[in-house]
Amino acid sequence: MKTFGIMTLNIESEASYINEIAARSHHCGIECFHFLPSSINPLTKLVLGRRFDAKEQCWIDAEFPIPSLIYDRCFYGDDKHSKQCIPIVSWLKSREDIVFLGFGLPNKLELYETLSKSGLAPYLPRSQAITDCREVNDALNRQKKIIIKPINGSQGYGIYYLKKNAKTIHVKTEKNKKIISRIFPNESKLFLWLQTLINYRPYLLQPYLELSNSASQPFDIRILLQKDEHGLWVERGKGIRLGNTGGILSNLSAGGSVIDFTSWASSLSETKREYISNELNFITTNLPKILEQEILPLFEIGIDIGVAKNGALWILDVNSKPGRKVILKTQPDLQETLFLAPLLYGDYLAQTENKERKSYYEKTLYH
């Protein structure tokens, strides 16, 4: 039987998703395990984790060899445990006898640099690293409104909107589902705050795009693409994420809500609907191909696409460990497909795995 390991940073993370996958594993001829990277014994190479018992339909604590297929669902933070796990995962990715469903993606800036050399360049908001506060000031003088975000960020954390007024600078962010605004009377006061921020973690800046609806809610299209049991990319579904009125983020973790894509699209004029649908098709057929050609093999991606008032589409973010909330809420009939997908793709990989996929060792630091 093939062994399939779901890897997370803590045992409670994504519990229901992981249980649903495990419950279907036996039917797919797969034995399912769940473990933390830090629970591998470096000497024996055995893992202390849990094995899913198909008969009892429950998890049982166990010690086992590292599973040969790995579904990596580790979300790293700045904490000690994350830092401990990153090199372990890199080591796992470099092993000849272990197959990862997907290898992850580089940070937002590297991703921008890669995609800006591709046919998708027109869909990318111009992004630059912030190495000095003056760059932020120059950008504000040029464009009046900008967004700054952590290069390694995720889930809307630490994102700020900055707007230059005649004398002052307005900074807005969302924290704990609340909108927080602050006015800096001059540049030097802004720089004091900004310097501390960028000292703590690397940031990039982008023009602020007007991506709100008529009710001033920021919104975006979230699309889930996965590989199917034949190793072919398919679009599983898409939905609209709506943020707080007057806010800047459409992330669900920032308090956003979800609406069905079709009902949103039906509120558009036919011309706009058709235009958006063609543009989305162009993005979803090209993006996974480009990412895999230029970076590393993947199993799934979640794409955040902003829609400007003039109908222009912007690729805001690509996630290699996407959530499933938007799709499960708007298309609950996809449940079964989504819970089976990692197993079916893992099974496909186990049968077809070739050496070519393993020629990526040097890039295994992406997560």
Ligand SMILES: Nc1ncnc2c1ncn2[C@@H]1O[C@H](COP(=O)(O)OP(=O)(O)O)[C@@H](O)[C@H]1O
């Ligand atoms: N350049 C931008 N202009 C306007 N809104 C933006 C911009 N970039 C991001 N956003 C908003 O912030 C949200 C989070 O940004 P994103 O780049 O996806 O970061 P994260 O990795 O934290 O999800 C987006 O979904 C969108 O609502």
Ligand SMILES: [Mg+2]
């Ligand atoms: Mg995002």
